[in-house]
Amino acid sequence: MKWDWIGENAGTIENLLGQHLYLAFLPVAIGLAIALPVGMLAVRHPRLYPPVLMTGGILYSIPSLALFIVPPSILGTRILDPINIIVALTFYAMALLIRSVVDGLRSVPDHVTQAASAIGYRRYRQLLQVELPITLPVMHPGCASSPFPPSVW
Incomplete structure (x- = not known):
């Protein structure tokens, strides 16, 4: 291995x-920004959970090749355009x-949310300071695997 190649191409490596x-990270951030309110809505209104879950399953089952080829015709971009890649990976995330x-x-647990309400936390503060910190260990595996579409596995 020629180690001097790395030094000679440091600018290219840094750019790539x-x-x-x-x-990799922008689609996960956008996907999380969309998934949080949709997930909260599905938890507050249990009748919405099955259709939301079904829609997510359908989106995830779309072959990645199709998801990279179809959106350019809708968005007016090229197949490997960064916008197209971000849109496709955001769907998977x-x-x-x-x-x-x-x-x-x-x-x-219900007693945790009830305790937060009892000490005066409003819904938004309760979500940010109580529920999301407890939720993070459960959400982390989804965040860690979401940059990889099914065909990459």
């Missing part, structure tokens, strides 16, 4: 690493994370 991190968010929020 930045692109990779951007294309969202599909995984909705289930993780719902399972996480359901894992918070």
Whole structure:
């Protein structure tokens, strides 16, 4: 192995690493931003959970090749355009994370949320300071595996 190659191409490596991190983490962040309110809605209104879960399952079952080829015709982009990649990976991340968010929020014991309400936490503060910290261990596996579409496994 020629170690001097790394030094000679440090700028290229840095640029490609930045692109990779951007294309890996942005879809997860967007997917989480969508999955949190959808998951909270599904927990508060249990009748919504089955259709939400079914929609997420359908999205996740779409072959990645189709999800990278169809959106360019809708978005007017190229297949390997960063916007197209972000949209496709966001669908996969969202599909995984909705289930993780719902399972996480359901894992918070009732007595904990009742105690938070009893000491005066309003709903938003209760979510941020009580429920989400308890939910994180349940949500983490979904966040960790969501950058990888099913065909990558």
